[in-house]
Amino acid sequence: MSDPITPRLLRALTGETLERPPIWFMRQAGRSLPEYLELRAKAADFISFCMNPEMAAEATLQPVRRFPLDAAIVFADILLIPQALGQDVWFEAGEGPRLGALPDIAALADQVEASTGRLANIGETLSRVRAELEPERALIGFAGAPWTVATYMIEGRGSNREAARRFAYEQPEKLDALLEVLVDATARYLIMQAKSGAQALKLFESWAENLAEDVFERIVVKPHAAIVERVRAAGVTTPFIGFPRGAGALVENYAQGSPVECVALDTQASAAMGRRLQAQGKTIQGALDNLLLLAGGPALDARVEQLVEQWGGGPYIFNLGHGIMPATPIPHIARVVSQVTGKSVKAAA
Numbered sequence: 251m252s253d254p255i256t257p258r259l260l261r262a263l264t265g266e267t268l269e270r271p272p273i274w275f276m277r278q279a280g281r282s283l284p285e286y287l288e289l290r291a292k293a294a295d296f297i298s299f300c301m302n303p304e305m306a307a308e309a310t311l312q313p314v315r316r317f318p319l320d321a322a323i324v325f326a327d328i329l330l331i332p333q334a335l336g337q338d339v340w341f342e343a344g345e346g347p348r349l350g351a352l353p354d355i356a357a358l359a360d361q362v363e364a365s366t367g368r369l370a371n372i373g374e375t376l377s378r379v380r381a382e383l384e385p386e387r388a389l390i391g392f393a394g395a396p397w398t399v400a401t402y403m404i405e406g407r408g409s410n411r412e413a414a415r416r417f418a419y420e421q422p423e424k425l426d427a428l429l430e431v432l433v434d435a436t437a438r439y440l441i442m443q444a445k446s447g448a449q450a451l452k453l454f455e456s457w458a459e460n461l462a463e464d465v466f467e468r469i470v471v472k473p474h475a476a477i478v479e480r481v482r483a484a485g486v487t488t489p490f491i492g493f494p495r496g497a498g499a500l501v502e503n504y505a506q507g508s509p510v511e512c513v514a515l516d517t518q519a520s521a522a523m524g525r526r527l528q529a530q531g532k533t534i535q536g537a538l539d540n541l542l543l544l545a546g547g548p549a550l551d552a553r554v555e556q557l558v559e560q561w562g563g564g565p566y567i568f569n570l571g572h573g574i575m576p577a578t579p580i581p582h583i584a585r586v587v588s589q590v591t592g593k594s595v596k597a598a599a
């Protein structure tokens with residue numbers, strides 16, 4: 251039997267089927283909470299907010315104070331890695347991320363060793379949160395997966411990623427070299443996060459869609475596998491959640507080729523496919539439509555029940571298929587948390 255204090259999330263990640271699934275939400279911090287907006291207004295810009303352990307720890311804890319969630323995810327961003335490797339990153343208010351010109355790969359490679367130290371404040375945020383968080387709740391660390399981070403580095407902003415996909419065909423060696431740099435920097439960063447208190451590590455591959463099978467293997471599956479292997483080689487056994495969002499039928503290739511403990515599924519994942527992954531020994535996470543959470547009503551209640559029913563017979567973590575939308579009504583979040591946990595949750599806005 252598990253120690254009663256082992257967080258429910260970690261029990262699910264080690265393959266246990268629980269009487270009710272653990273629950274947390276992608277992008278639970280910072281999107282819709284008024285207390286976040288108040289805190290955010292005190293920081294000069296988003297990157298300084300992420301790099302301020304006191305403020306970032308507070309933002310990490312806000313959603314778990316409000317709701318009885320089973321995990322907190324460290325408040326940071328996937329674009330801190332390119333910044334730490336020497337590419338300029340900033341956020342245009344109301345628009346999203348912007349990056350300066352892509353440096354030479356050799357120049358980026360030169361910065362890998364120093365990059366982890368430049369991200370030491372994220373480790374400090376993790377230690378602060380772990381010290382405050384109740385023992386039954388897990389703390390999740392994360393990084394962007396190499397291909398997703400590379401799309402921003404190549405295109406300089408969020409986009410339809412056509413230029414990055416073209417780059418994968420036109421300059422395959424350069425892309426592979428960039429991914430290798432990112433594997434190295436990301437593995438070091440995640441090892442640091444685990445040593446600072448992260449109990450699970452998530453790789454956000456937010457843009458895994460529209461890739462041909464062989465390209466998917468080369469730029470998604472292999473780099474994920476390399477990161478997990480690097481982290482394990484350092485003696486870190488912290489479980490991984492891999493999230494190949496948009497991969498469609500290739501999710502099964504991902505599950506075969508990537509040694510993550512848990513595969514996070516997006517909104518389109520079928521019940522049968524999720525069960526096949528569970529039968530192959532993977533924990534699964536997902537996959538409530540973030541727009542249904544925003545919309546609410548009887549369709550939301552019914553889908554939550556259906557997800558728990560279809561996947562709760564195996565190792566399963568309840569979550570969304572993509573991050574919370576900023577306009578999501580707080581009572582809808584409260585209702586889902588209450589439905590999944592059986593706990594009463596105040597719905598105050």
Ligand code: CP3
Binds near residue numbers: 279327392573
């Ligand atoms: O709550 C959490 O999940 C923890 C923190 C977190 C943020 N970003 C904070 C953030 C996490 C896990 C991320 C991951 C992230 N960042 C992803 C992968 C997940 C996904 O949604 O696909 C991506 C693609 C990014 C890059 C990024 N950061 C974009 C495109 C934007 C702008 C638009 C947006 O999503 O809000 C950001 C900014 C960002 N990251 C904000 C927050 C709270 C908003 C900035 C602000 O408050 O000023």
